[in-house]
Amino acid sequence: MASPIASRGSLAPLFEPRAIAVYGASSDPTKIGGRPLDFLKSSGFDGALYPINPKAAQIQGLPAFATVSAVPGPVDLAIVAVPAPGVLAALEDCAAKGVCGAVVLSSGFAETGGQGVAWQAGISALARRTGMRVVGPNCMGLISVRRRLLGTFTPSAAGFGLVPGRISLVSQSGAFGGYCLSLIRQRGLGLNLWITTGNQCDVDVADCITHFAGDDGTQVIVAYLEAATDKDRLVAALALARERGKRVVVMKVGRSEAGAQAAASHTASLAGSDQVYEGLFRQYGVWRARSIDELFDVAYACSVNAPAPLGRRLGLLTVSGGVGALMADVASDCALDVAPMPEDAQRRLKELVPFCGPRNPVDMTAQLVNDLTLFGSNFQIMLEEGGYDVVVAFLSSVGQVMELSRSLLEQLQAVLRRFPDRAVVFSSLASPEVRRMYEAAGVLLFDEPTRAVRAAAALVYFAEQSRRAAQADPPPALPAGALPPPVRAINETQAKTILASAGIAAVPERIAADEDAAAREAAALGYPVVLKIASADIAHKSEIGGVIVGLADEAQLRKAFRTLTQRAATHAPQARVDGVVVARMAERGVETILGVVRDPVFGAVVMFGLGGVFVEAFQDVAFRVAPFGVAEARAMIGEVKGRVLLRGVRGQPPADEDALAAALAALSVYAARHTDGIESIDINPLLVLPRGRGVQALDALIVPTTGAA
Structure with a gap:
């Protein structure tokens, strides 16, 4: 049986095209059909561009064609921006031309119901029949920064302005994806690939995670997920990302009942239980972000080449006692170990800075500004004697002064050469130049200190998940004699027999049809015993008093038998009763x-x-x-x-x-x-x-x- 990944066509034609056709191209760069062509021209895309529009001979300075089939050369990717009723015909034209990938920006499909559902089903059928990979419909397109490919109409891409990097992002929501693109530009994060999947008639989030996992230019995978459409492929994609060492950060909406309903109505998909998603993410080492800030803080933290922490011990260095306490509170929320410095180390810190707080957080006070060498000394003691796996340092606004920042970084690098396996996160207001300098040295830099602590927690999580993945074992084999599940309701003894055959031991017990049989079975098992109603129709026996424990002798057992049968007759008169379960009284556990x-x-x-x-x-x-x-x-x-x-x-x-x-x-x-x-x-x-x-x-x-x- 082919794997869920191997059975799907590659997304390479979407992100690595040599020639792009824009179906429904417009001369007006503010329209949906005009904006992608304008972006592709202005961004410097190095492939061929073919506007497709039967009503014009030339569009935005390029020769236009009535159909894709009229284009003289090969076409790898089509961007489709025609009204919904004409999309399927456009894609059929693309398929006949041999186009391998298409991005359908048009809306008016399953999200609107009615005829739109049928149109979308037709697109799905075409994708299956031809092997063409189709993104959308009702999406905002895709971007490859390294190819300067802007196959989108979102205003967030205007002017390009994207920094090449190792973060790749997929979003089911087009609007959210566009918002994320603006945040990425605003924060100056390094982006590699970006795609929105919309209604997911073919290409879905799992496909994109799979592609990112196999992409050498991607280190961090960011995903916005409303609902999964294919369990096996999503699981396979996450497993592949973990195997390839890619860090996956997901924002999964729908945690509340209202949120789940909104997600389902938006994507026409079926949402699973949120607790199940939570378990799935933990199972495959995915970090689940609870806010947009957290989504990109963690993505940023993972994209900088910082060491993976070896444990959960967190050292906190601060110039403000109040901020130190705040960071310690957040560290506790994140289950990080803010262990105190050893007594001898605290004494040495006091000798360096008499007014400092040496415990952890280590408060250097404002004395740091008067003697910058204290920074290197404090860090040396914290790493050498405190044994912290990761250190978060709050330095207020020192990062706005280049000379101070350079001096602190030089001291830090001198210390870290002795401890190359320790991760360091700074928190300081900083100029862009200082930020780039610290990041180039593998030091994360955050404006706000509690976000720095949460980012440190994410680094610890991913390091733990990586070690756990290396120790993972396959599921055990099912015992050869395992019984099949029942086809109708059964009593608890029958259920335990089935589970015991699958490898889950049960307490010794027998079913007795009458009082005398119960007495014989109890004698054989040995007192004390437990008596329970045996009935496939009474799922929760305790609710009707159908369990009596601690029966020490035959007299107590016979009385209990009569009590149970009377309770069953009173509280569940329609239930089929097989007798009672006689079980040995379990030991303590x-x-x-x-x-x-x-x-x-x-x-x-x-x-x-x-x-x-x-x-x-x-x-x-x-x-x-x-x-x-x-x-x-x-x-x-x-x-x-x-x-x-x-x-x-x-x-x-x-x-x-x-x-x-x-x-x-x-x-x-x-x-x-x-x-x-x-x-x-x-x-x-x-x-x-x-x-x-x-x-x-x-x-x-x-x-x-x-x-x-």
């Missing part, structure tokens, strides 16, 4: 919850959480798209705040996290194999026993897909 849900976009998704209030009150859970290996399961466990219970608290022994991770991986493999047959799985609770003792499923529910029978 940590209760966790494992689950599977069939997401409309991503298919089988696995959930993990700690039992009790952590799931119900705090929604303290982690998600991953199935399948995955044990290493990914460990990362999943590490994301849950309640994980401290697994490490042993109040004298309790540490839990068997190895067995828990293995169970999560096994569940993911089973769920992925049977995605179409499973609506959901709940293992609640899965008891994690002390280290070396394994796990036991105490209750389980498997809901087959509707109509699976």
Whole structure:
């Protein structure tokens, strides 16, 4: 079976064309059909340009042609800006000419409903039939800075003014993409490729991430995502980007219900659960930005050639105690380790600057301006004795003075030659010249100190993800004797039997049809025991009092049997009752919850959480798209705040996290194999026993897909 990536045609004709035809070209450079041609001429694009318009012999000083087929030479890319009813005919003309790529700027398709849906379906069918890669419709086009290719009508591209760099950006929204382009110019960030995908009748965000991942000129991939259209290709694209060492920063909208509805209506796409996207991004080492500033702060941080931090220890150097405290607060929010300086190091700092605050943040006070050599000395002590992996230094407005900035950089470089593996982030108001000087030296420079700290957190995250990717393992094999999922509702014992065949151990138990049988089974298992109603029609037994624990002898068991059958008859009179489940009373351990849900976009998704209030009150859970290996399961466990219970608290022994991770991986493999047959799985609770003792499923529910029978 071909991979999702290999089965799609290359986007190279879109970004590396030798000749471009503008279909619907206009002599008026302010119109949608005129602006791309004007941009391509003024930017210095080095290929051939062919205006296509049957009503003119010449457009913007270039010979015009009635159709693409009339162009004498080959055409690689067509930019289409004709009214919606004429787009398909234009693309058919392009296909006949052998054009490999097209950008449809025209609107009036699926986003408007009605006839527009049919027109867009026709474009999709043409792309599949001919292999032409089509961007849009209803998009703002694309840019290749290195080719000086401005295939867009957004005013943000006017005058070019783009700095070549290693950031490539894809946006589902054309307007947002244009806004981002303006921000990139305003910030002076280095841009490589830029594209907006619009309605995504063919080329989508996954295609663009795949292309960027394979592009040597791209180091950072920035994406604005409203909804995924193809799970397999998005996952494959993110996996490829991680494999190639590209850092991916995504803004995914639709976290709120209102936001999800707006995204779906805008793109005519189906949005998956936001928690699932969150899990997917963590699974593949993607940084999810929560604001536009953060999106570009992190992209900028990743585009500068700075060392990857080896750990989470953060040193803070400041000329203002108040700003130091502010940075420390943000560092705590980012889970960075603002460990104090060693006592001897604090003493040495005090000797250098008697009025300094030597703990961490290290406050140099305004004394720095009087003696610039203090900067190098402080940095030396922080890196050598503090052992910080990354240092953020707040220097107020020193960056506005070139001589001061040059002196500080020289001192810093002298120190960093001894510590080439340490990352440094500066915060100072700075002139453009100073900024370029520091960035050339691999030092990030931010105006605002808390944004500098968050950027440092992103560098730490990507470094951790890179190390984790190197240790990743494949999903385990599904056991040969694994049973298929049910085709109709089953009771919990049957569910646990199926899950046990897939590698998830259960507590020893038996089903008893009557009171005497229950007594015999309890005697065989050994007291104390638990009694539970056995019924495929009662999914949540505790809600009707259908579970009684701690039965110490036969008398208690018989009384409990009669109580349970009476409760079932009272609270669920229509339920089919198979008897009771007699289970050995489990030993002490940590209760966790494992689950599977069939997401409309991503298919089988696995959930993990700690039992009790952590799931119900705090929604303290982690998600991953199935399948995955044990290493990914460990990362999943590490994301849950309640994980401290697994490490042993109040004298309790540490839990068997190895067995828990293995169970999560096994569940993911089973769920992925049977995605179409499973609506959901709940293992609640899965008891994690002390280290070396394994796990036991105490209750389980498997809901087959509707109509699976």
